[in-house]
Amino acid sequence: MELFPAIPLAEWRDTKATLHRFAQVIGKIRLAAGVRRNHWWNAPFHLTGRGLTTRPMGQVDGNPIFTIDFDFVGHRLHITTVDGRAMSFPLYGQSVASFYRDTMRALADLDVRVHIDIPHPFDLPDTGRPFEDDTEHAAYDPVMVTRYWQVLSQVNLVLEEFAADYSGKISPVHHFWHTFDIACTRFGDRVVDQPPDADPVTREAYSREVISSGFWFGDDSFPEPAFYSYTAPEPERLENEPLLPEAAQWIAQRGSHLAVLPYADARTEADPRATVLAFYESAYRAGARLAKWDIPRLACPGGITDPLLST
Template sequence: MNTSPREWPELVYQDLAPMVAYLNRLVQVGGKYTLDEPFEVGWGNVVLDVTPRGLRTPTLRQQDVSFAVHHRLLDADVVIEADTGSRTLSLSSGSSIAEFYAAFCRAAGELGIRPPGSELLCEIPDAEPSFGDDVQQRDWDEEAAQLMWQALDLAAAGLETWQAPYLGHRPRVGVMWGGFDLSATRYRAQPTLPRPGRPAFMQNAELEAYVSVGFSFGGPQAPAAGMYGYIWPRPNGLDGRSWGVDGAVWDPDAGLMLLPWSVLRELDNPRRAIGSFGDAVYQAAVETADWPSNLIGSRCDGWHMSRTPPAAARSNP
């Protein structure tokens, strides 16, 4: 890889689009298993962790086996790790999603893991109905895979820093494998009414009020990569606000606050800018949707906190 891991690379959607489409389909195979786990509001349990090598499911537990699926972008393979053994499926040679799915199910079966509960491809507008129907031959692009992992890793670091001081319910930062976006979401205990006429999984995501900040590689209708933010339910009064970073904007048609990657990578401290952007999104929720301001704790590094006893402890003789 030509760029340093600490540099923020240029992301051109048109160059990455084939791999975005490939990986969006690929990670749904392992991701489907998370639907068997205890439901967490807003589907917070389904996200894939951004690892030092790629994207990994949480530990999954069937009746007789515990396992995880690691989609290793930097190694061009998928590793199924279980207490019964492990299997590695190569992605370096051209194959279809249908062929991969069949090979995955055979390998998983050898470890005592049943197939995913659903073969349906979801949240991809132009996708075939199911894994078995997607017979298009897809080539692995090593450079694009490295760029995608690098972008996800850098964005995750910023989002984890932003998310850390929130005192309410907050699932871990990770990739939502349906829409293939990196998400950091904050909830509060306020039931909301999902919009009617939408699929059940979308209605489940709207059961509680939330503020979400994340990263997307873009898409055919909005090809620019970058950070996004939104508030559910969407409040009035978002026009004309500042979003914490010069170049961040409010897009009323999309209902999103946007911080383009092209702007972010030119800043002196992009990671800090992600936190400033997220703070501005949350502050908008406080001022326009009556979100509590007292759910934000101190933002400090862990070593500093460990050397600073709580005030109550310091007051004891």
């Protein structure tokens, strides 16, 4: 199929809002039932051949080992335990409230008991409304949901290719359910002392220098899908550094700067994949150079560190 097919936010805004909240329900279950990892690497979803997975969780909290999977081809939610028991139900025709109830009921039928500390959306306009009371968000366009997964799958592999060229500490390529983006983060060596009043999500996520690269589908603040990169803490004059291609730019956001390449511009290039890789590389080098990372030492061309092969 076409690389980077069109997915304008206006065509699935209501569906995206519903799906985002579905993802947050399952993400909060993942957060409650899994082993904590540095920088919250335990929290995000990973891509599968049909959608998204939480990966196996449970056991450490007394629950059976279980996995929750979104199937965006058949449009169902699947919950499976390690002993082979399974429950599933359709994603379409659901409000957030009914999805939440069906999920918790299916878990209980599989003898899984998970307590969500804050069963509300995170960092969304209706953050004060419990999932079980949300009958407003109920749109579900299966064509656009499948398109969302297809775009995620394509971007996932571009990010995997970009990740291969770095030999330092680096996150998996993963899909964050709270911000609804897919990203991969390169880490520097320096410890970052966050202010005491920083929230716990920020303190853990940014306890080291990072340069993060990713893609999001657009929201009210930036109403179109785009590739992005940022450096944190942000070095001085980062916004003056050159970016590739010409359509890329630095934009001010929340007191810092984000490198942005609109999806619409990338997909019309002669070689969209190479264009996105060049964008990520230019943004990484801008941040790494100003932060004084040892760029040659951290390079890993072709994903190879074997000194014999690398020469």
